[in-house]
Amino acid sequence: MKIKDLPKDSRPRERFLAKGPEALSKSELLAIVLGSGIQGKNVQELAKQVIQKSGKDFLSISVDDLRKFAGIGQAKALQIVASVALVKRFYEHEKSGNQATLPLSSKEENSFELQNRRYIGNKYKLADWIFSILEKECSGNSFTDIFAGTGVVSAKAATRFKNIILNDFLYSNHTVYKAFFDKGDWDRGKTDRIIEGYNRINGKDLTDSYFSKNFGGKYFSRSSARIIGFVRDDIEKRKTELTEREYHVLITSLLYAVDKIANTVGHYDAYFKKVLVDDTFAMRSPVPILVENVEIYREDANLLAKRIKTDIVYIDPPYNSRQYSRFYHLLETLVKWDKPKLYGTALKPVEENMSDYCRISAKEKLAELVKDLNAKFLVVSYNNTYTSKSSSSLNKITHTEIESILAEKGETKVFEKDYRHFNAGNTDFNNHKEFLFVTKVK
Numbered sequence: 001m002k003i004k005d006l007p008k009d010s011r012p013r014e015r016f017l018a019k020g021p022e023a024l025s026k027s028e029l030l031a032i033v034l035g036s037g038i039q040g041k042n043v044q045e046l047a048k049q050v051i052q053k054s055g056k057d058f059l060s061i062s063v064d065d066l067r068k069f070a071g072i073g074q075a076k077a078l079q080i081v082a083s084v085a086l087v088k089r090f091y092e093h094e095k096s097g098n099q100a101t102l103p104l105s106s107k108e109e110n111s112f113e114l115q116n117r118r119y120i121g122n123k124y125k126l127a128d129w130i131f132s133i134l135e136k137e138c139s140g141n142s143f144t145d146i147f148a149g150t151g152v153v154s155a156k157a158a159t160r161f162k163n164i165i166l167n168d169f170l171y172s173n174h175t176v177y178k179a180f181f182d183k184g185d186w187d188r189g190k191t192d193r194i195i196e197g198y199n200r201i202n203g204k205d206l207t208d209s210y211f212s213k214n215f216g217g218k219y220f221s222r223s224s225a226r227i228i229g230f231v232r233d234d235i236e237k238r239k240t241e242l243t244e245r246e247y248h249v250l251i252t253s254l255l256y257a258v259d260k261i262a263n264t265v266g267h268y269d270a271y272f273k274k275v276l277v278d279d280t281f282a283m284r285s286p287v288p289i290l291v292e293n294v295e296i297y298r299e300d301a302n303l304l305a306k307r308i309k310t311d312i313v314y315i316d317p318p319y320n321s322r323q324y325s326r327f328y329h330l331l332e333t334l335v336k337w338d339k340p341k342l343y344g345t346a347l348k349p350v351e352e353n354m355s356d357y358c359r360i361s362a363k364e365k366l367a368e369l370v371k372d373l374n375a376k377f378l379v380v381s382y383n384n385t386y387t388s389k390s391s392s393s394l395n396k397i398t399h400t401e402i403e404s405i406l407a408e409k410g411e412t413k414v415f416e417k418d419y420r421h422f423n424a425g426n427t428d429f430n431n432h433k434e435f436l437f438v439t440k441v442k
């Protein structure tokens with residue numbers, strides 16, 4: 001039967017126009033992309049055949065696979081494969097919240113590398129550029145990452161400098177540094193066995209507890225939320241049989257697993273209204289970063305600055321009023337595990353670790369930090385978001401203010417790079433630049 005012989009309300013295009021895409025089956029949607037069938041096989045039959053044969057592999061179907069179907073030539077095959085690729089691209093973009101996406105390209109299959117997480121303002125994609133400048137402009141043996149965030153800049157520094165100091169005031173970041181960088185005892189076989197056990201748990205076999213009652217059906221599926229809560233409780237119970245490093249390894253492994261399935265754009269200021277069920281909860285072991293000497297702190301940068309002596313300090317503070325402790329509250333709650341009372345739709349605890357760098361006082365704080373630092377080189381990252389529809393993405397310190405603060409310490413060179421950073425999607429500003437200020441201290 002030809003398509004035009006079908007009653008109007010059974011034809012895919014007409015149904016689509018009348019009722020929208022939700023009213024159509026997968027093969028009907030594909031029929032619209034295909035457009036036409038061949039002699040003896042109408043487009044709907046052809047589409048049905050493709051969907052049935054490819055099954056759940058449809059999303060990875062190739063041009064060659066499609067050309068095996070009588071009625072699909074190169075042009076049609078390309079049309080389908082390109083449509084799938086386009087949707088995948090947008091989906092990934094949405095999932096990563098337009099943050100520099102940190103790929104899951106683990107050296108070992110059962111491992112997480114430091115960069116395999118989503119974090120606003122991380123410098124993973126800028127690290128090569130930063131170090132190409134540092135190699136020319138700076139020298140020394142010790143490197144301090146005083147607002148270390150994910151720690152990806154320190155990881156790169158560890159391949160060049162003997163002594164690394166990492167600091168960030170978030171509990172979750174601190175735990176991650178302890179797992180990846182610390183030198184404490186860690187029996188990998190022991191943590192791998194525990195992780196394997198956790199990965200075998202089925203959420204349906206568990207009952208609800210603090211984590212699933214609060215976050216299930218919102219930030220995670222109910223089932224995954226039960227597993228997360230159970231695992232976190234279990235790590236705490238095992239604390240006495242674990243070394244300090246092993247404890248941090250297990251919590252870090254949980255944090256990275258959580259990030260992979262969270263129903264968010266990558267931070268916890270909100271969750272998607274519709275729960276995208278992702279029950280692929282899988283913990284893996286962190287791949288340690290080799291460093292000769294390391295010191296790890298969880299302090300206010302301005303307090304730590306008064307005590308340390310180092311050759312190079314990398315200063316990458318928050319640029320705008322978005323508070324990291326509020327964006328990553330769920331990870332903080334998971335690490336502290338004090339099961340706090342939660343407020344609002346985003347389910348945040350009471351405020352803690354609110355940064356002055358996100359406030360009007362940012363300029364004074366940077367001036368104080370710079371004055372107190374005992375270092376040979378100061379390296380500051382900042383960008384140029386001074387106009388935006390969203391007031392929360394506006395920078396707190398001007399370019400000239402940074403230059404004049406640094407001028408008090410020595411001569412400064414400024415480097416710039418075109419770079420599209422994270423924003424909430426409502427900026428009208430396209431000329432994004434990332435700046436690196438390098439000061440040779442007098």
Ligand SMILES: C[S@@+](CC[C@H](N)C(=O)[O-])C[C@H]1O[C@@H](n2cnc3c(N)ncnc32)[C@H](O)[C@@H]1O
Nearest residue numbers: 121122123147148149150169300301316324355
């Ligand atoms: C722009 S991010 C750093 C990103 C990092 N360079 C990376 O590549 O992942 C700024 C970091 O500063 C931390 N922070 C903000 N205010 C702080 C303070 N007063 N003391 C210590 N850390 C602070 C935040 O928790 C956040 O992780």
